Amino acid sequence: MTDQPLILGAVLYEGFELLDMFGPLEMFTAVAPEVLQVVMIAEKKGAVKAGSMANSPMPTCIADYGFDDAPDLDLILVPGGIGTFAELENDKMLSFLRDRAEKAQITASVCSGSALLAKAGLLDGHRATSNKMFFNLAVTQSDKVAWIEAARWVEDGKFVTSSGVSAGIDMALAIIARLFGNEVAETIAKGAEYIWHREADVDPFAQYLNEGSI
């Protein structure tokens, strides 16, 4: 532990999934800011609208930093969402992830966020997972990834990938436990009255693989 807090960069993009982002951030922002702080980043600083598979009108959040002025990142959080499809074709996003993940201690994704990491080539040679409904979207980004179909989340060194949406909360608590100890994670889960699913390998949704494939 250094004297400086670790900095977690949460990467926003148009059409990000609300709970992919704010479930994990609820947990990460409950860690003492002396040891961990969250910054909100997007390609350009300013307003970023969330997305929904139902195509509903969605809330807007603010990126405090753009890719060009984001601080050094110790941790990176990449959400999924309907906007993933567009970002897979966004070279600036893929370059940012590639550059920053190389220097980061942990890069974590939720849901279809792992498709972006895979497209950037970051998961090659690693085990990883993705959301159930669009699992093939991740798989088709790289055949050099050991894709795990049944997992709430997968930790493989510096890359931690979770299953769909809500699984990101369980993954975030596992990352907090790894970095700051299990007691910190347990206290945060209790404070949020969150029933933490602690087993990475127990995945009640594995049976629905690719039901949403398009």
Next chain:
Amino acid sequence: MTDQPLILGAVLYEGFELLDMFGPLEMFTAVAPEVLQVVMIAEKKGAVKAGSMANSPMPTCIADYGFDDAPDLDLILVPGGIGTFAELENDKMLSFLRDRAEKAQITASVCSGSALLAKAGLLDGHRATSNKMFFNLAVTQSDKVAWIEAARWVEDGKFVTSSGVSAGIDMALAIIARLFGNEVAETIAKGAEYIWHREADVDPFAQYLNEGSI
């Protein structure tokens, strides 16, 4: 069901708890927008910063409407958070909740949001619950409320109140089931890979009552 979608007003204020708001909104925005749409409201439209018990730097979100130009609301969602303490002294907030809850079909709160509903007098004569850590904050707002200590959430007619933070997600799914049918709620929970705690009376956190009292 009318031809117009129901409008859910999500009430932001400085220091709102992230997951209190965006857990339920993940579920509500997964309902077809033809039958339900979410609008983000605050006292004044524009940027509103979330809060954290850990006093961490927090994300900012946008209120698309102020109290003065918010549309008619069929549903109201009131989050809790560290900002609740200040809002208990904000007459504009209490008046807004009082005026709008009277006309709404359902007014729902998460966590310490029920303290605001109680202070506004809305819960008098009703059963209600609140978060565990600051349960007394809600209780001390009104002695005319039947406060339920052990409940994931409590439905009493048009008022639905949940326990702390994560319990709001379970409550949101119950409201969706009540309005649109159980199958809709189950499909949404599955899509979000959310392990829905369906029993309102089962509360694994009841043992921690008032541990955070100040």
